Amino acid sequence: xxxxxxxxxxxxxxxxxxxxxxxxxxxxxxxxxxxxxxxxxxxxxxxxxxxxxxxxxxxxxxxxxxxxxxxxxxxxxxxxxxxxxxxxxxxxxxxxxxxxxxxxxxxxxxxxxxxxxxxxxxxxxxxxxxxxxxxxxxxxxxxxxxxxxxxxxxxxxxxxxxxxxxxxxxxxxxxxxxxxxxxxxxxxxxxxxxxxxxxxxxxxxxxxxxxxxxxxxxxxxxxxxxxxxxxxxxxxxxxxxxxxxxxxxxxxxxxxxxxxxxxxxxxxxxxxxxxxxxxxxxxxxxxxxxxxxxxxxxxxxxxxxxxxxxxxxxxxxxxxxxxxxxxxxxxxxxxxxxxxxxxxxxxxxxxxxxxxxxxxxxxxxxxxxxxxxxxxxxxxxxxxxxxxxxxxxxxxxxxxxxxxxxxxxxxxxxxxxxxxxxxxxxxxxxxxxxxxxxxxxxxxxxxxxxxxxxxxxxxxxxxxxxxxxxxxxxxxxx
Numbered sequence: 269x270x271x272x273x274x275x276x277x278x279x280x281x282x283x284x285x286x287x288x289x290x291x292x293x294x295x296x297x298x299x300x301x302x303x304x305x306x307x308x309x310x311x312x313x314x315x316x317x318x319x320x321x322x323x324x325x326x327x328x329x330x331x332x333x334x335x336x337x338x339x340x341x342x343x344x345x346x347x348x349x350x351x352x353x354x355x356x357x358x359x360x361x362x363x364x365x366x367x368x369x370x371x372x373x374x375x376x377x378x379x380x381x382x383x384x385x386x387x388x389x390x391x392x393x394x395x396x397x398x399x400x401x402x403x404x405x406x407x408x409x410x411x412x413x414x415x416x417x418x419x420x421x422x423x424x425x426x427x428x429x430x431x432x433x434x435x436x437x438x439x440x441x442x443x444x445x446x447x448x449x450x451x452x453x454x455x456x457x458x459x460x461x462x463x464x465x466x467x468x469x470x471x472x473x474x475x476x477x478x479x480x481x482x483x484x485x486x487x488x489x490x491x492x493x494x495x496x497x498x499x500x501x502x503x504x505x506x507x508x509x510x511x512x513x514x515x516x517x518x519x520x521x522x523x524x525x526x527x528x529x530x531x532x533x534x535x536x537x538x539x540x541x542x543x544x545x546x547x548x549x550x551x552x553x554x555x556x557x558x559x560x561x562x563x564x565x566x567x568x569x570x571x572x573x574x575x576x577x578x579x580x581x582x583x584x585x586x587x588x589x590x591x592x593x594x595x596x597x598x599x600x601x602x603x604x605x606x607x608x609x610x611x612x613x614x615x616x617x618x619x620x621x622x623x624x625x626x627x628x629x630x631x632x633x634x635x636x637x638x639x640x641x642x643x644x645x646x647x648x649x650x651x652x653x654x655x656x657x658x659x660x661x662x663x664x665x666x667x668x669x670x671x672x673x674x675x676x677x678x679x680x681x682x683x684x685x686x687x688x689x690x691x692x693x694x695x696x697x698x699x700x701x702x703x704x705x706x707x708x709x710x711x712x713x714x715x716x717x718x719x720x721x722x723x724x725x726x727x728x729x730x731x732x733x734x735x736x737x738x739x740x741x742x743x744x745x746x
Contacts, residue, residue, distance in 0.1 A: 442579025468493030476520025585620025635663035692720030
């Protein structure tokens with residue numbers, strides 16, 4: 269069981285001081301804030317799980333598990349928006365500020381029963397399989413308040429942070445209830461030391477009620493899985509796979525257009541191919557993967573002008589993501605570990621009624637890379653002392669969406685290419701020491717105080733990365 273209580277001041281971050289196609293992000297000082305000092309978001313999250321496994325002998329076993337969660341989020345906050353005449357006047361420093369609230373409660377549960385077999389021999393062929401059944405339920409309720417225009421602020425001048433005396437009124441609640449069950453069979457077949465195959469098939473069904481409108485949009489959904497692993501020689505594996513996944517959660521959500529039609533399930537098709545290798549007695553591992561992921565029937569929750577969820581959804585069309593991932597990990601010396609990684613991603617919307625054909629989603633960078641080196645002292649007076657240094661790189665990426673029309677609640681201008689955020693690199697380090705049952709670690713993050721930006725809520729929030737910071741952790745092992 270895990271329980272989390274979190275109370276914080278929502279921070280919208282900063283703004284762009286030019287048209288959406290130009291990068292002119294205002295480097296807002298840390299002592300300035302777009303909202304009010306009394307803005308607050310309170311979250312309470314409870315999750316729990318229990319499972320029982322029974323060994324039946326001869327490689328067979330049965331597992332029964334139940335998991336549930338309860339999430340409650342309530343917020344009251346300010347939200348700034350670009351003035352309607354900003355494009356013609358050029359007054360991008362002026363922002364209207366509104367005050368609103370929202371509340372959401374999610375309850376989830378899943379019961380899962382599995383019959384499993386491990387290393388079951390049929391002649392010369394070995395099988396590892398799982399036959400399962402699961403039942404899932406989901407219950408959500410969202411409430412938004414009215415939105416009140418408070419004032420207009422100049423972000424380049426002093427920003428008042430004392431909230432006015434306002435009264436917010438709850439709107440009509442939006443409720444969604446969904447029930448789903450699934451049947452699953454998956455198996456890994458080992459033919460010999462050179463060849464393995466994986467097979468899988470899942471059947472899913474969902475029904476739901478959204479604001480008293482009954483939906484059974486899940487229907488008969490079948491998701492197959494195929495894969496093959498070839499080992500031409502020891503410590504070198506070539507693999508390829510095809511997988512489909514259907515997201516039934518949210519299928520009963522209603523479209524914003526008529527507030528009666530369910531959005532239906534979203535489906536993902538994924539192709540992967542590559543190799544995994546081990547070298548020098550498993551001291552060095554190098555893997556390479558090519559992937560192609562196609563997401564169909566994507567939807568996003570529509571937001572109001574203050575950034576609150578409306579409980580209704582818009583269709584975003586399809587999204588294609590293709591790329592490669594490279595990673596190198598190893599122990600160059602007995603006391604020195606290294607990790608290097610690189611990924612390339614080409615992400616683009618396809619057949620979308622809202623987003624320009626071929627445009628990239630917000631924050632989708634083509635290039636990311638990371639590296640980490642850790643060195644430990646194994647003998648002498650400094651024994652059990654270790655230290656490491658790491659580098660993380662994020663490439664250029666769009667910080668808004670490229671839309672055909674105005675998207676409700678999304679702070680972007682239609683038919684305007686998004687501005688690109690500059691790439692950034694952060695350097696981090698840590699030092700740790702073990703003494704008997706104690707382990708103390710010191711972290712030095714973003715040592716050179718590099719600044720990068722990430723957008724949220726489809727461009728409504730523009731937040732910088734954390735500045736240079738330090739942390740200490742002390743653990744006692746017993």
